[in-house]
Amino acid sequence: MAKLTIALILVLAPLIVELNPRWRLPMIVLEIGLGMLVGPHGLNLLQGGVVEQYFSDLGMALLFFITGFEINVSRLRGRPLGLALKSWLLSLAIALIAALSLSRLGLVRDSLLLATALTTTAIGTLMPVLRDAGELETRFGSFILAAGAMGELGPLLMMMLVLTGGQNHLLQPLLLLTFISIVAGSIYLSLRYQPPRLIAMLSRTLNTTAQLPVRLCVLILVGLTTLAQVLGFDTIIGAFAAGMAIALVIKGDQAEVLRQKLDGLGFGVFIPIFFVTTGVNFDFSALTAHPLTLLKLPVFLLLFLLVRGLPVLLYRWDLPQQDLPSLALFSATALPLVVAITNIGVSTGRMLPENATALVGAGMLSVFLFPLLGLSLRHKARAGH
Secondary structure, three states: OHHHHHHHHHHHHHHHHHHOHHHOOOHHHHHHHHHHHHOOOOOOOOOOOHHHHHHHHHHHHHHHHHHHHHOOHHHHOOHHHHHHHHHHHHHHHHHHHHHHHHHHOOOOOOHHHHHHHHOOOOHHHHHHHHHHOOOOOOHHHHHHHHHHHHHHHHHHHHHHHHHOOOOOOOOHHHHHHHHHHHHHHHHHHHHHOOOHHHHHHHHHHOOOOOOHHHHHHHHHHHHHHHHHHHOOOOHHHHHHHHHHHHHHHOOOHHHHHHHHHHHHHHHHHHHHHHHHHHHHHOOHHHHHHOOOHHHHHHHHHHHHHHHHHHHHHHHOOOOOHHHHHHHHHHHOOOOHHHHHHHHHHHHOOOOOHHHHHHHHHHHHHHHHHHHHHHHHHHHHHHHHO
């Protein structure tokens, strides 16, 4: 019954989107919402078992992998990347002030952990929304991708340096350097040594039942996520690095064909399962278990918007003024990394479970609300030109 329910949602979500072209809900909104509907706190058709969680974890890994693959570093470098770095550092400063204030009030345990969660941007979640809206190839899209890349990379580096549990703090920088060296070395070797017979074989099998390049991508994905896990980092770090590494090695028409195949594998099956499972696993009862938890949810949602939204003022000389609110809303959309950070926080005792629930709830609301508002404002801005 669980498998049938998930398969039905995977078909039902895009059908609902296509049936209402005037007001297109982002697919992820429907997938999370339908997951809530069939979950333990809804119709109780899904319980979020081990098998579903396995495919959900695979979906999250593919989401970050494809995000890394989509980020064209050569296109983003320069002004977009420079502004993205400055705005993220400003976001971190604002987040630290907010988190320290909440810590002094006794509402949170670890201010650094909360600050890291507040500086995230769900660029992997936004990618299908931006692609469907035709924004990825625009100048506006370049600034969103750069801001989103920093909203992933910055918190990921913070997690690697200070948020991973069970590692000696003096050892962590060495482990990080080891991981980066292995990834960089692999990219260098792949660019330096490309045997013609191997390249011809990969090209020949790309459109056959062998699908060797796709299988090789999965091997690299699993290899780097395993390496990240062995070194004490979260698997999404390895997934993101794997995507970026492959994007740097593969160029031209072959890269576009491979992207389409990876999209079919990821967005066709496994990534939607991650979003559905996120909705299924959301515990509504935890919001009311503690008196302040429900009140924290809108506070965290507002902090997401302030922390990632205020720094877009740095873009006022590079983008039309009417595009800044849209950029703020897209930058403030957060969820996958929030889930990862809160899981680490609760498991290590550095975050209260009720705060984790409120943060994830705020992240889910940001996914529901901010892309819709951002697209609406963007459409109005484009129509006004």
